[in-house]
Amino acid sequence: MTTFLQIITNGLMLGGLFAIVAIGLTLIFGIVKVVNFAHGEFLMVGMFLTWMITTRMGLHPFASVILVVPAMFVLGALTQRLLIQPLMGAEDDHVQIFATVGLSTALMNLALLTYGADIANTPTFGLRAPIELGPVRILTGQLYIFLAAIALVIALQLFLKNSQTGRAIRAVAQHRVAAELMGVNVPRIYILSFGLGAACVGLAAVLIAPLYPTSSNIGTYFVLTAFVVVVLGGLGSIPGAFFGAMVIGIVDSAAGYYIGSGLREAVVFGLFLVILILRPSGLFGKRMTLSHLS
Amino acid sequence: MSHSDISAGPDTSPGQAHSRRGAIALAGLLAALLVIPLVIDNAFVSHIFITICLFAALSTAWNIVGGFAGQMSLGHAMFYGIGAYVGMILFQIGISPWLGMFAGAAVAALVGMVISYPCFRLKGPFFTLASIAFLEVMRVLALQFTSVTGGATGMMIDLRLGWTWMVFRERWPSLLIVFGMLLITLAVAWAIRRSRLGFHLVATRERESAAKAAGVRTVRVRLIAVAISSALCAMLGTFHAMYLTFIEPAAMFSLVFSIQIAMFALIGGIGTVTGPLLGAVLLVPITEWARASLGSSALGLHGFVYGMVLIMFVLFMPNGIMSVIKRFITPKPPTDEPTTTETGPISAPAKAAEAPSPDRAGIGSDILRVEGLNKNFGGLAVTRDVNFTLREGEILGMIGPNGAGKTTVFNMISGFLAQDSGTVSLRGPDGQFHQPNNPADFAALGLGRTFQIVQPFAAMSVEENIMVGAFHRHHDEKNAREAARQTAWKMGLGPLLQAEARGLTIGGLKRLEVARVMAMEPRVLLLDEVMAGINQTDVRRAIDLMLSIRDGGVSIIAIEHVMQAVMSLSDRVIVLASGEVIAQGRPQDVVRDPQVIEAYLGKEFADAHA
């Protein structure tokens, strides 16, 4: 029983990790409708920034949030403005995928060029200290990630529901052309959303950096799982992404224990495929209209 | 999704010289791929050329699914890997890779069809992500089932040399083999692009519903495309396994490799026959050069340069190299072409047709019977117990206020929407009544339809659009093209044959919609507001045209708001309001029916005129 509880707890904490990474991706995927393969590299960039700020200035890693998040916002906004936006008019929307693949390759190798292949260890400041909650143990840092993911989901929901900009973002996400007709500046919203998505992953980077050694290819560890989470959650649904992440976290953790660690990827992707095929709108998304007839 | 093709696309008289020039350039390029390495005779140069041919061929094969069918797969390494593993396993039990190649192709085609079938309903990025997930699952399984695949340590072949085993000390035989495979792949792609299958694929990609209406079995054609594409990739995989002599799951089922395959097609020109070849010819040497000259100077530098080159390509040639070439070799830039979207007059028949009447000579027995049709959308009854029949050679007008359920009825009687209850029976050429349940089966029985909101295949030319319809009757590309041209001239689209559909005016698109369905030579024609948006003179001509179609023996149901047309065309009219048939009969009688007036204009108005 303790083991089972521990597996579930581990799964939830892992889910928190996936959630915090995937929320930014959900924004980008749901609003700008771009499959951003460079998302993992955004995380990597954020983690290196956190590492540099923490080690050079001797600050608590969480303090670097005030620099990392705005920096990542700028990176995201620039990506949209300089890379994605010019391609919005391309005959083929797949082009954007390859633009982000190119960006991903370039960023990964730029990091290799700059920092070498060594891992960079962000000081942990006690974030790896375990906390005992009844029969189960979790890490302080994991708990922070979990809580931050929940806070981020709530904050984004409030922002999207109640603010003028948020409503404009939702309008664009639902129907780009209609929003344009209503006078929404769509390119601006896209830049903002991409920046926001990158800023979210910046927050994720700050929280993750003390727990995972940073290296140029750390992003590749996360990016596919993040996509799985986004799709499971339903396109663009932020709470959906959170719950999707929990599902994947628990499945991953349980599969690793009960089925075998060698097959956990197969289980996660298999589940993803089954859900995708049976419910293309995701576990928590609203049903999409399947045809534009009548 | 986009792009018709220039070198293999429709040849037209002004373009012929250019396409010949294109063909010569292509032949030259291909010859260079073979001759340069043979002349230089250096193992590394040969290796680069083998890599170019391999990627060009893989990318061309990918393009059949990713380009023609528009299913953006990033899991194609899976088929390559299957081919490699099957070839390798058979090699080890003493079966020549020349046979193993086909075994691998069969397995890959099967796997491709099985996994693609449920994925076709996934759109855009979802299909892409699913393909990646399948690839990942495949890789994990290959790692796991050690007894079959050798697991992580991979499999290698003992170096049995010779043609039987496809393993050579020299490079040229491998070059020859892969070059031959490239030629075959290109030929297959070229043949598909020109064939009925190719038109069906592109039509499905551009607009699935319109393709279905044109009788395209959209799932089947895409499955065929997947099977061909996977089989070709697998054969290349077998070759490459013999060339590498060593395979392992991480290398064979690699996402990076899959992305590369797709990328060459994208950079060359997705959906074109020669684009993937150009992409590989250009990019492979750049990659090799970057690695050879930058690889040793700093860790990661060449990867960085490679990423930046990719970004630059995508930014400055988002539609691929082929579109840039196209711009250069097209005789006149499209902007200079005057009055591109000006349609010609609809050619009405010379002699006046017999005036419509329910009991006019030439009207035969029932051809379509609609009985008790009911449809609810989430509790809202859209049609209620709709009954009517259409007789052979008759024009049946269908009118009713907006939201009356007319288009829903159309969707049900053409197989696009399943009714909740009731039957739709269509008399086939065999004289028997059938109850088809999908658009393709309806089309096969001779039913054609148009859409209220026009659904052109935007990236195809007007001619190609109509050809999609013509392919319903003609299997041969030449005949289909001829039929399409005739239909186009009849519909006043003659001057626009080579224009891209996306550039047409609304009126032009409406005509294109009718032309496409006419090219199918339907026995029953469902027209959904085809008169809306065309000018007054053309309405008159269109009416005459429809009458001449009618006199050709085609039975027509027309939803129409242009009352002039309804009155002068229809033998009979049925009126739909709130999902119910409220009146039917002669047009003159029906418009005087108080119930009809009420439905259109409100109760007070009806009372006032009663």
Next chain:
Amino acid sequence: MTIKTYLTGTALALALASPALAEVKFGSLYPISGPLALLGEESARGLEIAVDEINAAGGLQGEQIVLERGDAVDNNQATGEARRLISFVGVKGIFGSYSSARAIAASQVSELAGVPYFELGAVADEVTGRGLEYLFRTNPTAAHMGADSITLLVDSIAPGLGKSPEELTLGIIYEDSSYGTSVAGHQETHAKEAGLNVAVKAHYAANSVDMSSIVLSLREAGVDVVLQTSYQNDSVLFLQQANEAGYEPLAIIGGGGGYSMQPTADAVGHDVIDGVFDVDFTQFAVNTEATPGLEEFITAYEEKYGTAPRSGHSLANYVGAKVILEAIAAGEGFEPDQIVAAMQAVDVPQGATAAGYGVKFGENNQNERATMMGMQWQDGRLVTIFPEDAAVAEIRFNN
């Protein structure tokens, strides 16, 4: 036309680096970008130092050695680079390659071309298991690592824990590429032979972000001794998560990779990694009596690269390359058959190299004198504890 331009470009770029007189070229083929870059680069450095030394001492038969680098980032590129080195650069032999998969792919090419391939660091059995004529491997292999980790356990660790080996429950975990898989296979075989009880054998992807389920499986199975064969990320992850879950096996024996690297210890925390064992190539905290030349190597490394060696990979590559180059220097010439003859004449006794082991190519051209060493993390340093003549510290037990 385009293709010719690019080809000429490539040819020109390569021609710029064409040989001057009295130079002999060798290839250096390692993964120096991509996920294997770190230790690929580290391995390549060992080779470079060996070449520097030979050149400083007058080169090979009066000719200076020039190393041409190739980047074996994946298997197809490994074969491509091998071809480039052989046919374009005209190398007399290729040194490589850290990764077993790259070594296998590239050496298939060199074998067909009849060019000698010197493997200095890849451990999978298949590298030499194919019976190639022109491939020589100087380093100890997965078989050594598997055997030595069990020997270390049976001969030293179990007695030190005050238990008989049969009482211990073993768990073998490994990353799922050919490296982890082959080492774990040997570990299991040897453990069974020694009558040990292997309760868990599990593999995982090296790029996992979570190993908590494996930790739980091991704990539930009551595993006392964990043998992990891993790269860096997964070593760090396992050690951290085991520690945080409060799982404290009696012993953890790492198999090379991440376990031999100082950054791993720094990432995990010196207190956490303290007492963890490691079986790997010779590392640096070793009795230099048994490894003559080691100090000079470290000095040369620090001078050239400005840091201390990051792992023993550079040393293993250095030792192998030096023995081979010296043998070629003593040989008749640079033709493949002359080199093969020179290799067959190699007879370096045990204890004569900086890695401690001797070199003599036996069956399948594998160095039959290659051995691994046992190490333990003590006070933040990886110190050699096994074999005795190379040991610089006593084994410590926490209990």
